[in-house]
Amino acid sequence: MQRRSLLKGGAAFLSALLLEKGYAGPLIDLNLFDTAYEPIAKGPFEPTWESLQGYEVPEWYKNAKFGMWAHWGPQCQPEAGDWYARNMYMEGNWQYEYHIKKYGHPSKFGFKDVINEWKAEKWNPDELVTLYKNAGAQYFMALANHHDNLDLYDSKHQKNWNSTKTGPKKDIIDGWAKAAKKNGLPFGVSVHAAHTWSWFETAQRSDKKGPYAGIPYDGKLTTKDGKGKWWEGLDPQELYAQNHALSEKSLDNGMIHRQWNWGNGVTPPTKEYCEKFYNRTIDLINKYNPDLIYFDDTALPLWPVSDAGLRIAAHMYNKSIKDNGKLTAVITGKILDENQRKAMVWDIERGQSNAIEPLTWQTDTCIGQWHYDRGIYDRKEYKTAQTVIHTLIDVVSKNGNLMLNIPVRGDGSIDELERKVVEDIGVWMRANSESIYGSRPWKIFGEGPAQEGAAELTAQGFNEGKGKPFTDKDIRFVIKENNLFATVMSWPLTGQVVIKSLRSGSPYHTSEINAVTFVSTKEPLKFEQTDEGLKVYFPDKQPAASYANPLKIS
Incomplete structure (x- = not known):
């Protein structure tokens, strides 16, 4: 029936919008609509903000205080810092210049080709996670995908552009998950791919000057362009997701930040794109059973243009109750309003609250850049162990947790300067962790x-x-x-x-x-x-x- 078709998969989203507009009538019955999507686990949580506000932060997370993160993927291969896959398509940007010198022009050698260079040949997840546990980490998190859209696991909904099929030909998340379990640590995954849609729009550009002026970068290539190349048979649009019109002011490199909440003129993502992200994330949860999911989004992924994030959260919480007999899962998100902070854990990127927060929160930070940057190593600019410890103590006094990233090189190793920082953190933690683990805020911080x-x-x-x-x-x-x-x-x-x-x-x-x-x-x-x-x-x-x-x- 027509009404059924129109509402298929969008019932929770429509219900939420009706509530926000003050609608007092009966809400849409989610059970009326069949879906072709990964099913949501049954349980007390429904995919609405109102339902998710029944969430309570589990005790393991409140007690843990300190986690460590491997924000590692193909963008670490060039060893040229954050957002490489976006910035390499920005004419005049230092990473664009670096890319040309190292790999060639982005019309000929794009980010898909960087992925092909990434082999992770020195990756030893057991050794690294053991190192982090010895440094005092009480949970461990790994990057499951970034804005570059490569799934770092055996992804049945991103069948070709995942790390088991391209790049290292390894199931990265499986390796990290097993290492965390071996070390007795709760395991988290970070998911960033909701923003590929607008983040990769730079790949649609071309140079404005020079010998390649007007020649498009590789962001609009399709399967037919791959004949005779290493990626023959693969569709670059499954990776780049650029078969759409540019957002307003897309040529303004800073506009991505103002459009992060899917407003301010961003080209709306298609339903197909949103549902594929939903399916990929549910598949990730079902395969690897993470205890924690970090979303690099304003509130939940794709909100408010889609209810995909709400459905993911409801599934994660319900699955946790089903598997463990109680809710032990954690989901984090950014820039949350007062009610959204009741539905998930508020994450502050590279920063701290200035007061004791009534609800448990988290800061995520890094000793260098999120993706490995050889320049920081050469200049010896890593955060010191003292800086990390001071951050941890300050955050814990205000009811927070610290998630610390140690940048990993493309080959899967960390450098000796990073290792020294981690080891020095461990010296302090072994002597003083009594004042950290299991603590709670006092009357003043x-x-x-x-x-x-x-x-x-x-x-x-x-x-x-x-x-x-x-x-x-x-x-x-x-x-x-x-x-x-x-x-x-x-x-x-x-x-x-x-x-x-x-x-x-x-x-x-x-x-x-x-x-x-x-x-x-x-x-x-x-x-x-x-x-x-x-x-x-x-x-x-x-x-x-x-x-x-x-x-x-x-």
Whole structure:
């Protein structure tokens, strides 16, 4: 029937829109409509924001605090940093110039050809995940696809452009998942491919000047163009998804950011595109059973032009309940409103909240660029272990988790400078993790001058590193069982610190303080409580990795 055909697959989306418009009548019965899509697991969650707001963050995730991420795929092969597959098609961009020198002109050697160069010959997932676990990671996440649209798993809905068929000819997600399970770590996947539609529009361009002026890049090629080439029989449009008109102001390279929420003149994605993304993601969930999915989207993927993301979330939650007897799954998203934060975990990219958040949240950041950049290695510009530890402590004090990416080279290895950072994080975590794992926010998150200069969030985050550096005057608090942990964010040169929030008569801590212990050495410390604050005398000997110094106050 005509009505059935029109509404097929879109019932939840229409219901949500009706609710938003104040419609009080009966909602669409989702069970009326057959679909050709991967089915949603049955359970209490329906694909609406209202239903998903019944979500509760699982305890394992609240307790974990620290996860590590391999944001690794074919864009790491050139070793030229983030968004390579988009920027290599931007005439004049440094990555465009780099691409021409390394591979040739993008009309002749496009990103599909970069994928063919990627072999992952040194990839050892067991060794890397074990390294990360030894550094204190309590969960591990791997890139399942990026905006470049290559699925890094045996994808039945992206049959040719996946890592088992092209590039390394390996099931990357399967390898990471098995390594995480071997190490007893919950496993997450990050999914970014919803934005390929507009993100890859640069591949439709051509040079404006020079010997290749007017010659199109390879973004509009189809199967018939591949005769006699390595990709004969493959359709580049399954990868690039550029068989559509350009979005408004597409030649403005910054417009992609203003159109990230599928507004501001972006060419609307087709239903076929949205449903293929939905099917690919459900297949990923069903095959590899991730505990966590990170979406690089405003709210859920393709919202509000499609309800695909809502259906994925409902499936993930219902499947988790069915498989585990309770809801243990986590889904993260960006730029969430107050109600959306009840339906999933709010993720802040490269930034931190400036307050204790009522609901568990996450920051994701990296010691370099998301995709491996050889220049950062050459210039020795990685974040230090101290910077990572300071971020972790600050985030945890505000009810957050830290997801840290260690960039992986195209061959699947990490360099020795990165390895040293990871190992140094592990030294601190082994001595001090009592103050991190299983903790909860206190009445205030901290004190000191650093917060006075904290930068506000911009878009999905991006305020890290913009404030004052931490000193021994900066303290961060958490509680765990009957103990308060106060972490002094630098070693005091005077040999003592004064914690003003714990002064006599403090409204925050009214009970008597009986003991103060230096967490890393278990050494009891001398202290005195005055009207000025709790004065604590530090050990004479400074321990290794004293980037930050937790005190256990009983």
